[in-house]
Amino acid sequence: GAVVSQHPSRVICKSGTSVKIECRSLDFQATTMFWYRQFPKQSLMLMATSNEGSKATYEQGVEKDKFLINHASLTLSTLTVTSAHPEDSSFYICSARPLAAKYNEQFFGPGTRLTVL
Amino acid sequence: KQEVTQIPAALSVPEGENLVLNCSFTDSAIYNLQWFRQDPGKGLTSLLLIQSSQREQTSGRLNASLDKSSGRSTLYIAASQPGDSATYLCAVRGSARQLTFGSGTQLTVLP
Numbered sequence: 001g002a003v004v005s006q007h008p009s010r011v012i013c014k015s016g017t018s019v020k021i022e023c024r025s026l027d028f029q030a031t032t033m034f035w036y037r038q039f040p041k042q043s044l045m046l047m048a049t050s051n052e053g054s055k056a057t058y059e060q061g062v063e064k065d066k067f068l069i070n071h072a073s074l075t076l077s078t079l080t081v082t083s084a085h086p087e088d089s090s091f092y093i094c095s096a097r098p099l100a101a102k103y104n105e106q107f108f109g110p111g112t113r114l115t116v117l
Numbered sequence: 118k119q120e121v122t123q124i125p126a127a128l129s130v131p132e133g134e135n136l137v138l139n140c141s142f143t144d145s146a147i148y149n150l151q152w153f154r155q156d157p158g159k160g161l162t163s164l165l166l167i168q169s170s171q172r173e174q175t176s177g178r179l180n181a182s183l184d185k186s187s188g189r190s191t192l193y194i195a196a197s198q199p200g201d202s203a204t205y206l207c208a209v210r211g212s213a214r215q216l217t218f219g220s221g222t223q224l225t226v227l228p
Contacts, residue, residue, distance in 0.1 A: 108163075
């Protein structure tokens with residue numbers, strides 16, 4: 001149980017284009033979903049927290065107009081990187097917290113490797 | 118602001134050795150602490166979660182301890198195997214229920 005999927009697993013795009021990444025909780029409903037970014041040899045940095053049906057809360061330094069987050073349902077959140085640039089190349093990981101999370105646990109997706117040329 | 122530090126950044130050991138990974142955090146007002154494993158290019162797998170009121174948790178060959186007052190946690194891996202090779206991340210959950218991650222320890226177990 002508690003499986004989180006991400007799609008795509010890997011994407012390469014040209015500079016200036018937009019890329020959408022999907023995060024789904026497959027066997028549970030998630031009130032809260034989190035988006036993290038991980039640069040090589042570095043740890044995960046929280047980008048934003050989203051609750052179903054409301055606007056996402058972005059961490060300091062994360063541009064909300066560049067990283068659009070939509071938490072449309074209790075099982076789906078999307079992250080859209082708009083007008084992507086090479087510096088946006090990173091590993092993006094989503095995480096989902098179940099409605100009845102024990103100890104506020106959250107479960108992580110397998111990640112999406114974004115490469116912007 | 119919570120800061121989480123993991124030492125060492127990388128560790129290489131021969132198969133069969135017991136080893137300890139260290140994690141320290143600056144703000145002791147935590148809700149719980151979690152150890153994760155991350156394989157190259159993959160997401161995170163939760164290994165152990167320790168509540169702030171607990172001192173340790175065990176799962177198989179893994180044992181995690183927590184000393185909240187000193188801001189430290191250790192992950193002990195017994196009888197290491199090549200399959201244990203991965204990056205191990207320590208993460209602290211604060212009062213806002215958000216996770217703050219350390220930078221990880223990259224473990225290589227040599228056959």
